[in-house]
Amino acid sequence: MTIKYESQKIAQHFYTFAVLLFLVQVLVGIIAAIQFIKPDVFILNFNIIRSLHINALVVWLLVGFMGVTYYVISDESDTELWSLPLAKFQFWATVVTITLVVLGYIWMGISPQANSPINGINPLNEGREYIEAPRWADYLIVVSVLLFLLNCFMTVLKTKKWTGIQGVLLGGLVFLALMYLPGLFYTKSMVKDQFWWWWVVHLWVEGSWEIIAGALLAFMLMKTTGAKREVLEKWMYIEVGLVLFTGILGTGHHYYWIGTPKYWLWVGGIFSSLEPIPLLLMVWDAFRTTREARNVTNRPGLFYTVAHAIFNFVGAGLWGIIHTLPQVNKWTHGTQVTTAHGHLAFYGAYVLLVISMIYVTLPSIRGVKEYNPSRAYLSFWWMTISMVFIVLTITGAGMVQTYMERLMGLDYVAVKTTYNLWFWILRAIFGVGFLIGVGIFVVDFFKLGKEPMPVVSPAPEKA
Amino acid sequence: MSNKAARNLFIIGSLFFFVIFLVLTFDTMGKLDKRAPVITEEVNAGKMTWHKYDCIGCHTIFGNGSYFAPDLTKTAENKPKGYLKQFLMDPKAVNAKAAMPKFGISAQEADHLIAFLEWTSKVDTNGWPPKPILAAAAGVGGKELSAGQRVYQAQGCTNCHMINGIGGTTGPDLTKVGSRRDRKWLHEHFEEPQKVVPNSAMPGYKHLGDQALNDLTEYMLTLK
Missing domain, CATH: 1.10.760.10 (Cytochrome c-like domain)
Incomplete structure (x- = not known):
């Protein structure tokens, strides 16, 4: 496995930063899990820890997407990147911006008054979930993304070799960039605030990100199995088409109870119920391609790709549909059921996606023919089994909460501190299991291709 | 279906659904203000304070947020104002078991937050959060x-x-x-x-x- 163009190596910069942020995300996740049991266990309060947990997630996935895209665009366009120095500059600018934002959160955590508005703008934390980054950081992020997109488009224009995969990938990225904009203005109404906020959050994770996932799935299947481009691209168009046909109006499932008109109950209920269909199609696509594969060159890469497709469907699809109908959501909205869905969906749809892409591309970036896959599989099972149990414990907590708080009318705090205590304890324990998996993955990332192959190659795992 | 047809279906279909979404958004924007009380300066100052302390980092509002602390949509309806003010300024002095830390919320900020929460409690949320079925039944069934x-x-x-x-x-x-x-x-x-x-x-x-x-x-x- 070798790369075609030298500038594809830039992907590794992004991977390294992404992997380190992943580790940070899981470490603070464990602190947050312990805070559910004992709230004042750490110098930073839960709100700061949680901001770090979800922001690290979003950023490492986005940084991962960027690295992956530089690799794919160069590969698909059959040319070096338009400007490697620009890509490097854009990388370091992103690292600096993210570091400043994190330092700001920590400062605010130690001294809450530091976030007092300056000219009506909170300087350290916008106080809006997932898009907490302050306005100045928003602008820097927009500049970074524009430089990134410019570099990609100029690369494509060098050879004008438009392939379906890179067309859909870039289309998804442009859609992603555009959907950051509805989060950039202040509204006096909390209803309108949440309305536009969902444009960002929903149209990212159930819109543009799934488009990117569809394009990368086709790319990874093509690279690992040698399957035909025409077939993969046709199914890719059908999958990402269905993602948007259901997902755009599926946004309505966030507009049931925030002060929006009642017709969203119909629109959101119907369209979001259809959202799992394209995800199921992706699973079928992955299995069909794998079954027909004659020449698998990168087994761990293919293994993670198929796992991503499966857990995308289970986490984003199944764990979403169980509470998406308004009749059900009326009772489960705002409970731990949503948290459970969030964890499995992000893990299956995007964490496994970026890790798959790393395993598909890293061996060629490092120029290794063959590498020992045992740590790749070991970390997969540690992470996946732990995550499944984390999600089951939170789902259990959500069911208890829905029944006791929403149906019986017990107090929120009573349910959380007493009746769900054991769920929190188990969740923290499985969180440590997940950390072990991430640790193995991080070690593997840094060592892959840098140590000699064992004399006896390990038994092949099923892929 | 040819690849080109699949691609065109993807592009045209997506645009079609996005246009419907835009129309619904436009219609919704025209209706939102009628479904909520007027936003006074105080309510807006409360919302700014809400963001300043990153309240959503623990609480939920309209059911969206962090699921770590109670939903505050209807809080102003359920708790006395005096209690809320004292609690916001120094939670553990009012309720030793409270998990909420003392952030240094001033008396004025507390008033603003309460005005903001009064506003959210009066928004028409299509009946959310629903009244608990069993608690309601316990009050009326059985003995006088x-x-x-x-x-x-x-x-x-x-x-x-x-x-x-x-x-x-x-x-x-x-x-x-x-x-x-x-x-x-x-x-x-x-x-x-x-x-x-x-x-x-x-x-x-x-x-x-x-x-x-x-x-x-x-x-x-x-x-x-």
């Missing part, structure tokens, strides 16, 4: 309520206090209050809580009149 129990329900005491596991955790648990306090103490406390408990954040209920407070006291005395 005593006069004191009716006062207890009508005043919403259960929003803050708990009896036999049902009710809030922000005020003291009343399950065995009858064995802790006597008639005189209870009555005085209802009239003016601060007279017997100096730091109490509970509002006084003198305005209900002697009869109602006697009934309530009788009810409390049965809780042993």
Whole structure:
């Protein structure tokens, strides 16, 4: 496995930063899990820890997407990147911006008054979930993304070799960039605030990100199995088409109870119920391609790709549909059921996606023919089994909460501190299991291709 | 289906659904202000304060947020303002078991936050959060309520206090209050809580009149 163009190596910069942020995300996740049991266990309060947990997630996935895209665009366009120095500059600018934002959160955590508005703008934390980054950081992020997109488009224009995969990938990225904009203005109404906020959050994770996932799935299947481009691209168009046909109006499932008109109950209920269909199609696509594969060159890469497709469907699809109908959501909205869905969906749809892409591309970036896959599989099972149990414990907590708080009318705090205590304890324990998996993955990332192959190659795992 | 046809279907179909989404968004924007009270300067200042302290990092509002602390959509409807103000400024001084830390919220900021929460409590949320089915049923089914129990329900005491596991955790648990306090103490406390408990954040209920407070006291005395 070798790369075609030298500038594809830039992907590794992004991977390294992404992997380190992943580790940070899981470490603070464990602190947050312990805070559910004992709230004042750490110098930073839960709100700061949680901001770090979800922001690290979003950023490492986005940084991962960027690295992956530089690799794919160069590969698909059959040319070096338009400007490697620009890509490097854009990388370091992103690292600096993210570091400043994190330092700001920590400062605010130690001294809450530091976030007092300056000219009506909170300087350290916008106080809006997932898009907490302050306005100045928003602008820097927009500049970074524009430089990134410019570099990609100029690369494509060098050879004008438009392939379906890179067309859909870039289309998804442009859609992603555009959907950051509805989060950039202040509204006096909390209803309108949440309305536009969902444009960002929903149209990212159930819109543009799934488009990117569809394009990368086709790319990874093509690279690992040698399957035909025409077939993969046709199914890719059908999958990402269905993602948007259901997902755009599926946004309505966030507009049931925030002060929006009642017709969203119909629109959101119907369209979001259809959202799992394209995800199921992706699973079928992955299995069909794998079954027909004659020449698998990168087994761990293919293994993670198929796992991503499966857990995308289970986490984003199944764990979403169980509470998406308004009749059900009326009772489960705002409970731990949503948290459970969030964890499995992000893990299956995007964490496994970026890790798959790393395993598909890293061996060629490092120029290794063959590498020992045992740590790749070991970390997969540690992470996946732990995550499944984390999600089951939170789902259990959500069911208890829905029944006791929403149906019986017990107090929120009573349910959380007493009746769900054991769920929190188990969740923290499985969180440590997940950390072990991430640790193995991080070690593997840094060592892959840098140590000699064992004399006896390990038994092949099923892929 | 050819690849080109699949691609065109993807592009045209997506644009079609996005246009429908834009039309619905436009229609919704025209209707939102009618479904909520007017936003005063105070309400907006409260929203700014909400963002400043990253309240959503623990709480939820309209059910969206962090699921670590109670949803605040209807809080202003359920808890007395005086209590809320004292709590926001120093949570653990009001309720030693509270998980919320002291952020340094000023008296003015607390007023603004309460104005903001009063606004959210009056937004038409299509009936969310729903009234708990079983608690509602327990109040009307079975035996007749005593006069004191009716006062207890009508005043919403259960929003803050708990009896036999049902009710809030922000005020003291009343399950065995009858064995802790006597008639005189209870009555005085209802009239003016601060007279017997100096730091109490509970509002006084003198305005209900002697009869109602006697009934309530009788009810409390049965809780042993």
